[in-house]
Amino acid sequence: MFKWLHPYAKPERAYALANRLYLWLWPLALIGLFTGSLWGLMFAPSDYQQSDSFRIMYIHVPAAIWSMGIYMSMGIAGICALVWQMRSFELSVLAMAPIGAVFTAIALFTGSFWGKPMWGTWWVWDARLTSELILLFLYLGVFALFYSFDDKRAGAKAACILAIIGMINVPIIHYSVEWWNSLHQGASITKFDKPSIAKEMLWPLLINIFSCLLLFIALTCYRFATELLASESHRKWVTKIIQ
Template identity: 50%
Template sequence: MTFRWFHRMGSPKWFYETSGRFMPWLGGLAALLIMVGVIWGLAFAPSDYQQGNSFRIMYVHVPAAMLAQSCYVMLAICGVVRLVWRMKIADVALQCAAPIGAWMTVVALVTGSIWGKPTWGSWWVWDARLTSMLILLFLYFGLIALGNAITNRNSAAQACAVLAVVGVINIPIIKYSVEWWNTLHQSSSFSLTEKPTMPPEMWLPLLLMVLGFYCFFGAVLLLRMRLELLKRESRTRWVRSMVMDSPLALGAMRAAR
């Protein structure tokens, strides 16, 4: 039963129809969670006894950094699926998620620099955590460039899958860099698997922001994948019949082109 569902998920038609049911819910949850988390974190959470109010940027920095790393792990999984089972939908997910992950990495680096200025007295230091995050950004750029540079879709999918799988070695380096080396970057003060070291009135809004960012990622990824599927499958019967029945789908397919 599990393998049957797995192979069904590889069908572009089935994925397009199923994803349309989840996308509005993910978008609505993302808007609600982020709105509550931002207001709670910026206006009502107590200030930090050491950093004062400058710590509040973590309500954007931490979710962006977590999502940037999780997104690349997802790309590596998609790469394995593409290499082993040759599923086209895995390449679609990889190509559509890479720009989102790159933007989240940029947000994490920029907000980290803003946070580092009052904390460390410098916008940037060649810290192990910061350097490995910068490498992550270059990996995202490499995936995007590689996917656009190779004209043959199958060759591009193979090359991007290999790069995604190889590059995932950087993720544990990012996570454990503060433990393996003597760095300025503080250890993680929030984790989904460990008890937070912060008081509840500080970590609860952060939890809402993390969940909101992941819901936002899911909604945007599904939207991008649906548009990409319409573009790639434009000559298939199911897309043509859907376009005939829905003017909105026709507009989406034209926009994807």
């Protein structure tokens, strides 16, 4: 079933694919983010309750969604690394960790700015906010573990294990507003039968969410290719690329 993936187990093929995807995806991501942000910030109607302060949603929501999505991707890559003992999966975990940390930091930062006019405070130890902060620490922990061992393979294994264990925090973040009393609002766009957001506001948000996905993939490919070159620097194919 996955025979088409076998050629990409070779580092040089994986590098070529990652480099090609990066060159195609980052311009599409930037165009999408520019379009969605301009539409949402300038042309979407004001909210009847939150006025124009709701517009931070076009940055906050995509960042929050993919802060969780990136961690799940990292955890799955960690499982594959431990099961198949492939260096490429270990490097993909390393590639995703800083990107996920930045997305999480943006979600926390913009959430605080959104929360101040809505809740009257920059921060509360709300279930979702607290679990999102824990997610940031998990990202930083995974990245730090890679470099805390003299044996790089041992560090990679430890980081993959932490990535897998940390996956339990993702459903806690997602369902926290349903499981506990929370200041944070519930789902708005995942109720596909009747989303509680006007279409004029929804479309630019969806564009930004999809564009952030493309940006995540593009940045991961770039970091993966860079880490692959560093780890395979003694190989002839790397020498040819550098020359």
